[in-house]
Amino acid sequence: MKIMNLWAFILFSVLLAGCASSTPPLMDNPDAESKGYLLDAGDTVAINVxxxxxxxxxxxxxKSGTIMFPYIGEMVLKGKTPEQVGAELTNRLRGDYLQNPMVTVNIAEFRKFFVSGEVKIPNGFAWEPGLxxxxxxxxxxxxxxxxDRKEINIRLAGTNQLLENVDVRHSVHPGDIVIVGMGFF
Structure with a gap:
């Protein structure tokens, strides 16, 4: 009898674990999104020395993701985090130009995402973490x-993959296009 109860408990636990892990998260972690954010075309970057x-x-x-910075020249920002850009600027300015440069790099405005279809103001908007x-x-x-509030699709930036009938809690990333379909009455 004890062995049968043990097997029933194990089976129940396995089924419960399978059900709990089968639902993927709909929204990414906003804090992780902004900390690991990689710069790309369309981002506005504020550099303060x-x-x-x-x-x-x-x-x-x-589109090239490069800037011309005084005393340094051309610098590639695309594909780097603001922290990486700040560290690179600090290293390149140290010595010949400044003794101990203090550089901060912030995103003044994120690149855009787009909303089209059956919304009142279809347009591009500045992305923000947790969107x-x-x-x-x-x-x-x-x-x-x-x-049609159930026909909401997302065309993913970069890959052009279309996610169909997404939940309203699904995350949106920079460059994505949210498409709201038209309902037929």
Whole structure:
């Protein structure tokens, strides 16, 4: 009798664990999104070199992802985190130009994501950490009267893959296109 109860307990535990792990998370961790954010075309970057107003500036990254920085020349920012860019600038300015440079690099404005289809204000909007489909639709003024609230798709940036009928809690990333379909009455 004890062996049968033990087997029933093990079977129940395995089934319960399988059910719990079968649902993927819908929204990524917003803190992790902003900390590991890689710069790309469309991002506006603010660089501040303490005590050097001529070196404090903003750049909008173009497709090449490079900037021309005073005393250094061309520098590639695309594919790097703001922290990596700050460390590289500090190292390249140290010595010949400044004794102990203090450099901060911040994202002044994230690159855009887009909302199209049956929303009141279809447009591109600056991405922000923790962005979901629901928040993106709110930024676009909400659904129109003709919107099919169940037919929401996302065209992923970079891959052009289409995710169909996503949940409103699904995360949206920079460059993604949220597409709200039209309902037929």
């Amino acid at each position: 303490y005590g050097e107003p001529d070196m404090t500036m903003k750049f909008i990254l173009d 979901t489909v629901e928040k993106s639709i709110a930024l676009a003024g909400g659904f129109t009267d003709r919107a």
